[in-house]
Amino acid sequence: MNPSRPDTPDAPWREQTLVLHGDAACGHGADVVSPIHYSATFRAETAEQFSGMATTVRPATFYTRHGNPVHKRVEAILAGLEGTESALLTGSGMGAICTTILALLKAGDHVVAQQRHYMSTSKLFAEVLTRYGVQVSFFDQTDLDSLRAALRPDTKLIMVETPVNPSLSITDLAAVAEIARPRGILTVADNTFASPLNQRPHDLGIDIVVHSATKYLGGHHDLMAGAICCSDALAETIWKMHVTLGAVLSPMDAWLLLRGLRTLSLRMERINANALALAQWLETRPEVEQVFYPGLESHPQHALAARQMRGFGAVVAYSIRGGYAATQRFVGALKLATQAVSLGGVETLAVHTASMWASSMTEADMRAAGIEPNFIRMSVGVEHVDDLKADLAQALEKAMQA
DSSP states (O other): OOOBOSSOTTSBOOHHHHHHHTTGGGOOTTOSSOOOOOOSBOOOSSHHHHHHHHHOSSOSSSBTTTOOHHHHHHHHHHHHHHTOSEEEEESSHHHHHHHHHHHHOOTTOEEEEESSOOHHHHHIIIIIGGGGTOEEEEEOTTOHHHHHHHOOTTEEEEEEESSOTTTOOOOOHHHHHHHHGGGTOEEEEEOTTTOTTTOOGGGGTOSEEEEETTTTTTOSSOOOOEEEEEOHHHHHHHHHHHHHHOOOOOHHHHHHHHHHHHTHHHHHHHHHHHHHHHHHHHTTOTTEEEEEOTTSTTSTTHHHHHHHOSSOOSEEEEEETTHHHHHHHHHHHOSSSEEOSOOSSSSOEEEEHHHHHTTTSOHHHHHHTTOOTTEEEEEOOSSOHHHHHHHHHHHHHHHTOO
């Protein structure tokens, strides 16, 4: 829970303050910056103390697979940002998703997931869960009737992601929660593409919020981590599976994540502004066929995005005229934007998505996922927006030179 503001005890701290002071209750000693507790195991002074440490749920000190003091600091901040009672850390975003799903489902259960998800999430539902007797149905995230039609009396969980990778379609989170809750169905939302500063799914009724903390939350392309934000009761259930699976986050990466969170509000303010400005500029370029960004009025779900998001994030997708070859020339000509996967960091990254996924998806699969041969996914960073425009302009011009 958010700590209270000193001037108004019933009001939580604002996000800019929370990322700096939300872990204050976890601190000990005179350190201004949290120390790194780089220990796999922790000492007990007495047999009674050892017994207590060994039987405590989610301890800060016992064995780092169970918890670590740096984990607790990060978890306190993330729970405050997402407005949930608890948070858990894992070694990656997929670690967070897999741990959550495996903790809540068993053979014979039915789960409903979006047709479009992050590729590894799609593989989890389409290829992995079915091997263990979990039945899976898929729905079009832009069509609530499609969701209703996919539900069954034995449906246990609905998995959503919004904005979705890489097409930036939007899922109506409040509507999903309204459909699920009366039926006793748990809901899980991947909030990676938005960040808690742009979107808070729990406020809209979603039970569990997961993140690839590798992205915005870390913010510097130097760590891998995952996060699960939910109620205390669900966190205890998921933690027990986490201890078994062992998708643990190292103390060093937890500390890097803590450091990244300190500047999250500053970075997101610049990223949101840069991405919107670039998306609007790209729409004016004759070399660009179409731009996909929830902050644009041209986005087919802009009204929904504006209703449930406070900012629209780093990811701008667009298609280049001239097909696959021109798109390859475009990414090859970029000088400031870096060709690399991931998103949400301080540097601008750009990938030709068809080229990136050609080895693991057929052309038909890519088109079904909204990935056209001339599709670019760009994660906008914190550089000066005019420098980014200049880089894109020269690359677009070279792309048209067959």
